[in-house]
Amino acid sequence: MGKTTGKLRTALISGAVWISIASVISTGASQIKDMHVSAAPAETPAAVTLELQKPAGPAAQGTENIRDIIPAYGAAAALEESPEYKDIAELEHVGAAAALTIDESGAKSAAFKAVSIINAAQDSANEIKEAQLVSENEALARDPEHFSDLVIADVNDYVNVRAVPSTDGEVVGKLYDHSAGEFLEECDEWYKIHSGNVTGYVKAEYCVTGEDAIELAKKVGTRMATVNTTTLKVRTEPDTGSEVLGLIPRGEDLLVLEETEDFVKVSIEEGDGYVSTDYVDLRTDFVHAESKAEEEARLAKEEAERKAAREAAEAARKKAAEAKKKATAAAGTSGKSAATYVVPEISGSGAGTDVANFACQFVGNPYVYGGSSLTNGTDCSGFVMSVYQNFGVKLPHSSTADRSVGYAVNGLENAQPGDILCYSGHVAIYIGGGRIVHASTTKTGIVIGDARYRGLLGIRRIF
16 A cells, blocks of 8 residues: 655644544544534644555545544544654555545544643633633723823813924814713824824823823713603602602703712702613713814804804894884883883893893793793793894794804803803893803793803804
8 A cells, every 4th residue: 555645734623522532532533523623823833754555556545535533533633742743643545535544542642632721721811711701891980981091181271282293293173171082092102092083193292091080080071961851850859759849841951960870860950869870861971173174164153153253143133123112102102101021230231231131021921831932931942042043043042052062161250141051951031240141940930140050061152
């Protein structure tokens, strides 16, 4: 019989393979087809050279797939890493099939050793998985919202976001102070981030991430609860059976003051109350980067809105003057004085002042949940919407949506009459001097009050 010599790739054999080897030893080579083998790279140190004997002439028929069965036995020898297993198998033709003659004790030894190695590896893998799980649970408890993955700007104004990690790179956006983005990678002294619609690089020295980001995020992030039911009942106590303090519609955002597993304490116009976590979606909001295109579009929009508002305000002034003239004339004809409501003195001029003066004439009228009538009843956002409607400006009937109209004003000290002041679940119109006019509650109706009576979420300017 002729001899054939060849290199064998080391095989990685699963537990199922070794069971098949034992089965081959006990029941014959016909079960060799049951083996499942994964080939490893040939350059593995454990690779061996095999001496094979193959029948010649007609007897060789049926052994064309000999290479398919050799790797299993080659792996057995490779695991032993011993020279004496170089000549591992001798194949002889018996009838129409290829049978395998192998040293039974050697095969068993290799099989048992393989099983031992597999079991040890499995135990080690289980230990690693348990350690990873513990580590992940500890990390989740310390940083449940993954603030450590954020990059937060810590500057006086803003840091440029550039297309490449270089001060010569194109500016693609701005990451304003305490604005946040998702950390993607670090490149020398730069962080690559994704924030809003901006992806680019910021100078690392102007930002914080990791442990520092966790601490800063807690201070600059705004914890919010979004109503996910048709009408949410805010209660006086963390108990679904307690007194209802107020009602909030679906989609409104509420500022979270405290959290427990089942309830969150929120701020609404009627005061601080509690809602079940089943009826709100919780999140932490951060300000995101503004792209160069977004900044240009915003500035153009603001200018266009200011122009349109000035024109609408002028038309409203003329209309109000005509109405006042007619009312005075009618009062003179009847001999009766016209009834007027004396509003606080609002300094300044322009469209915003006109809005504030117009809004104040409805003080004393009723509050109606879901309403938008300035005379027969309105809620807070309905009041703002209807006041501005008289100046040709269309606003949403939602205190949450009002936080995105117009453009932002930084701080109450910079507010002007007519600005929209946004609170948790509430909205009002600024009239100057630290005061607001708003549709407050069912008990008070439309009133004038202190702008600082609650924490502000934002100030928006239309005119």
